[in-house]
Amino acid sequence: MNWEQRFNSKQSLYLFLSALLFLICAIFSKGYHHFDEHFQLLEFANWKMGKTDISELPWEFHEQMRPSLQVGFVYLIHQSFHFLGVNSPFFIAFVLRLISAILSFSLLILIWKKFEKQFSNQNANFYFLNTFFLWFTFYIGVRFSSENWSAIFFMFAFLQLLPNENLKARNLVLSGLYLGLAFHFRYQIAFAIIGFGLWLIFIHKLKIKELVILSFSFLISFSIGVLIDFWFYEDFVFAPWNYIEQNIFEDKVSGFGIEPWYYYFSRFLEQGVPPLSVLVFLAFILFLFKNPKSPISWSIIPFLLVHIAIGHKELRFIFPLVYFVPLILISAYQSFRSDWKEHFLFKWMVKLAWAANLIFIVIVIFRPADPQIPLYERIYHEIGESEATLYHIGKNPYHRVTNVKYYQAPNLTIKEVESFDQIPKQKTNIKLLVLGGKGNDTNYDGDAVEIYSTFPNWLRKFNFNGWQNRTNSWKVYRLE
Numbered sequence: 181m182n183w184e185q186r187f188n189s190k191q192s193l194y195l196f197l198s199a200l201l202f203l204i205c206a207i208f209s210k211g212y213h214h215f216d217e218h219f220q221l222l223e224f225a226n227w228k229m230g231k232t233d234i235s236e237l238p239w240e241f242h243e244q245m246r247p248s249l250q251v252g253f254v255y256l257i258h259q260s261f262h263f264l265g266v267n268s269p270f271f272i273a274f275v276l277r278l279i280s281a282i283l284s285f286s287l288l289i290l291i292w293k294k295f296e297k298q299f300s301n302q303n304a305n306f307y308f309l310n311t312f313f314l315w316f317t318f319y320i321g322v323r324f325s326s327e328n329w330s331a332i333f334f335m336f337a338f339l340q341l342l343p344n345e346n347l348k349a350r351n352l353v354l355s356g357l358y359l360g361l362a363f364h365f366r367y368q369i370a371f372a373i374i375g376f377g378l379w380l381i382f383i384h385k386l387k388i389k390e391l392v393i394l395s396f397s398f399l400i401s402f403s404i405g406v407l408i409d410f411w412f413y414e415d416f417v418f419a420p421w422n423y424i425e426q427n428i429f430e431d432k433v434s435g436f437g438i439e440p441w442y443y444y445f446s447r448f449l450e451q452g453v454p455p456l457s458v459l460v461f462l463a464f465i466l467f468l469f470k471n472p473k474s475p476i477s478w479s480i481i482p483f484l485l486v487h488i489a490i491g492h493k494e495l496r497f498i499f500p501l502v503y504f505v506p507l508i509l510i511s512a513y514q515s516f517r518s519d520w521k522e523h524f525l526f527k528w529m530v531k532l533a534w535a536a537n538l539i540f541i542v543i544v545i546f547r548p549a550d551p552q553i554p555l556y557e558r559i560y561h562e563i564g565e566s567e568a569t570l571y572h573i574g575k576n577p578y579h580r581v582t583n584v585k586y587y588q589a590p591n592l593t594i595k596e597v598e599s600f601d602q603i604p605k606q607k608t609n610i611k612l613l614v615l616g617g618k619g620n621d622t623n624y625d626g627d628a629v630e631i632y633s634t635f636p637n638w639l640r641k642f643n644f645n646g647w648q649n650r651t652n653s654w655k656v657y658r659l660e
Contacts, residue, residue, distance in 0.1 A: 191308065195289075198312035202281040204545045206274065206322045210557075211550025214496055215581045217325040218550075220246050222273070222586045225254035228412065232585040245422035248412035249364040249405050250329060269587050270557050276324040283332050284321030287503060288312055290339050299510060307510040315540035316452065320502050323549070330366035331500035333358045334479075338376065341384075342475060352393040360401020364408075367423055369500055372483040379478035438491040444484070447495045453540055456533040460505060463512035470515055476504055551634065552577055555654050556587040558632040559612065562658065568610035569593045571603050575616040577654060600626060603659065611659040619649040628657035 212218040219238050226232040227241075228251070240246050258272055266272075292311045296304050320328055337358035340351045362369045380386040386394070409419045427433040449457045468477050480501060487497050513521075520526055548554060555577055559570065570592055578584045578594060588594075597603055603611065612631075615622045622633075633640075634653035643649075 194308070194312065198288075199285055201313075201318055201541065201545055202285050202321060203278070205318045206277040206281040208546045208548065209277065209319065209322050209544065210270075210273070210548040211553040213319075213323055213325060213549055214494070217323060218584070218586070219581060221250055221254060221324065221326070222269075223582075223584075224248065224251040224412075225258065226586045228255050229258060231590065236583045236585060238582060240426075243422055243426050244409075244413050244415065244417045245419055245426050247326075247364045247367065247405060247419055248409050249361065250324075250326060251412060252408045254324075268560070270553075270560065273324075277322045280324050280328060280332075281322045284317070284328070287332050287335055287339075288317070288321075288506075291335070291503065291506065294339055294342065295507060299514065303510055303514055306513060307506060310509050311506040313537070313541070314456075314505065315537050315544055316502060317505075318541060319544040319549075320499050325496070325499075326366040327496050327499040330362045330369045331503055333362035333365060334369050334372055334376075334500065335503045337362065338475070338479070341380065347390065349393055352390055353397045356394045356397025356399075357401045360398045360405065363402065364405030366500070367420055368487070368497065369483070371486045372479045372500065375482040376475060376479045379475045383473055383475070383478070433490065433492045436492045439493040441488050443493045444488065444495065444498055447493075448498075451495060453536050455529050456537050459529065459533050460509065463509045466512040466515060467508045471511065476507060480504065552654070553587070555614075555632055555634070555656065556584070559592070559614075559656060560587065560589050562612070562631055562656075563589055563592060563610050565591065566610050567591050567593075568612060569595055570612045570614055571595050571597050572614045572616075573597055573599070577614055577616060600624070613657045613659055614654060615657075616652065616654045618652055622653055622655040624655070624657050626657075627660045629660065630655060631658050632656035 220240060223232050223237060224241060224246070227234060227237055234241075254272075254276065257275060261267070261272060261275070288311050292308060296307065299307055337355040340355035340358065341347065359373050363373065380394075381391070406418065409417055413419075445461065449461055451457070452460060467474075468481070471477050483500070484498065487493065516526075562568075568589070568591060572594065573596070576594060576596065578588055600613075603613070613624060613628060615624060633655045635648075640648060
C-alpha cells in the first residue's frame, strides 16, 4: 500500500479529529472576536427578550441599520431552551458556537467533496489537510458572527452552482435562498454576490430562465429578511438603506479610524501567523493572476477592492474569504514548477508553516476569545438565584463599549465605591468585590474569599521580569 492509499484509508479518522477540534473550540473559545459579535447580536436579542434596556444598546440600533435575521435566530434559540427550563446565557452562547461549528464543518466537507477529483492523489491529500486543519478555520468557524455566517451561506450558494454540470432548478432555488440569507447576515457580502452573479452571466452564460429562477429565489429570501427586520425593530424599516445612509453618505464609518489601502495585506501577514500567512498571501496573488476567469476570482476581487477603497478597515471584514483558502492554496501549489517544489527553502517553509499552524490550533481551541467571559461565568454561577451586589473600585468589568447585560444575572446589582470602607457591613445578601488592574491592584486583604482570578495563584508566584506589573487582570472576592 503506497503513501496515498494509506492516507486515504485514514481520512475518516482525520475527519473525526477535525470535528473533535471544532467541538473543543466551540466549548473553550468563549466570547467574541469583536464587540459587534456580542453587542449587535446577543445584546440586541437580549433587548427583544426584555433583559437589556434600550438606552444601553449601541447607536446602530437606534438608527435601525443592522440586519436582525441572526438576532432573530438567537431569540428563537433562547425561547426554545427557556421552554425546556434552560436559561443560562453561557450555555446558549455555547450552543450558538456549536451550531456555527457544525455549519462550518459541513461546509468544509462539501468544499472538499466538490473539488477533490480535480487534483492528483498527492495534491488531493494536501488539499484535504488544508481544508480541515488550518488554525484560523477553527477560530473563525465557531464564531457566531455576521462575518462567519454570511461567508458560510455564500459558500453554500456558490457550491450549489459549482461544478456546473447538470445544473437543475433545485440548485438555482437553493443558491438564491442562500444568497439572500448571506446578504441579511452581513450586507457587505453583496459585493461578492455581485461578482459571482456577473461571472454567472458573462462567463458561465447562465440562461435567462435560470437567471430568473435564481433572482426570484433570492428575492424571496431577501423579503423574509426584511420582514424579520419589521418584527425586530417594531417599525416599517429598510435596514440596508439605513446602513448605506449612515456609513456611506454620513460617513460615520470613518469615525472608527482610517487605515491605508494596504492594511489588509500587512495585517494578514502579521496576524495570519508567518510563514503560513506568507504562503497563503503568495498563493492568493498567484491564483488571481493565473485564474482571472475563475468564479472564485470574480467573487473575491470586487469584495476586496471595495473593502480596500473604504477608509475604515478591520481584518475581520475579510473573514468571509477564509473558506476559499484551501482551494487557493492547492491551485497555486499545482501551478508551481516541480523544481520549485523540491527546493529545500520551499520545503522548509512549508514545514515551518505547518508547525506554526499546529501550535496555533492548540492555542485557539483552548483559549477564550474574550478573556473576561470566564469572569462573568464565575460570578453568574456563584450567586445562582440569590440576590447579590457586586462592588467595584474604578473599573467595572461589565462595562465595555457599553454595559454587558447578556451575561449578567438579573438578580445582580453592580455598585461603584471609592474605597473599601464604603462597602456596607450588614449581611443582607451576597456581597462580591471585583478588582481589576496590574500587579497589586487586584489584591484585597480584608475578610473575604477569593473565588476568581484571571491567572491561577500558582502562576502568580512566578513574576519573571515583573510581568504581573505590566499585565491587566481581574480578581473576584466573596466578602464574609
